[in-house]
Amino acid sequence: MANTSRPVGRTALLASAVALAGLVGACGGESSTSSAPQPSRAPRTTAPDTGTGTASGTAPAATTAPSDTAGSASASARTDGRCHTSELRAAVGRVDPGAGQRNFPIVLTNTSDRTCTLYGYPGAAFVDASGEQLGPDPERAPASPETVTLTPGKSAWAGLSFSSPQISGARTATPVALLVTPPDEHDPIEVKWTAGEVPVGGDESSVSLSALEAGTGP
Incomplete structure (x- = not known):
């Protein structure tokens, strides 16, 4: 009877150790997966938005400048056309x-x-x-x-x-x-x-x- 109970006790102890090791490993894996993408996603999302905003803001300035210059030149031509x-x-x-x-x-x-x-x-x-x-x-x-x-x-x-x-x-x-x-x-x-x-x-x-x-x- 004594010889039969020792193997059973060792087996139960080993099973508990394996289960505990698996639980610790699983917790560590979840922590790495959920935190790693956070810092990497933020720059990727921000960079395209900033670039698009700059391009969008620059385009109207390039379009407006020639129009204003043309208007000033036209006004100047009308004024200078008068006989002095x-x-x-x-x-x-x-x-x-x-x-x-x-x-x-x-x-x-x-x-x-x-x-x-x-x-x-x-x-x-x-x-x-x-x-x-x-x-x-x-x-x-x-x-x-x-x-x-x-x-x-x-x-x-x-x-x-x-x-x-x-x-x-x-x-x-x-x-x-x-x-x-x-x-x-x-x-x-x-x-x-x-x-x-x-x-x-x-x-x-x-x-x-x-x-x-x-x-x-x-």
């Missing part, structure tokens, strides 16, 4: 009397070597020898202005009109010069006035200006 005072010569044409009116063409000629444009009404003011303005600013005659393109040497004109002082009875003065300011410019061009007295006050003293059009007169 320094590029023009002004003159007063011969009087065209009619129906109690005195009508004069104010002519602006392009003296530059480039093509430029004029649009709208010129400014005009009669002045005396001291440079003081005589009378109010001319009124603008109703019109639908159009852009006038002047190649080098070409001209545009606007009509300066007022009632003959001998007929209207307006108070008059004799200017020394007429200051002509091109549209959208600040500096005037001085033109010697040789056509006698002009109305500067009283009834029927208004002077009118028409919009610029191509040519040197009607």
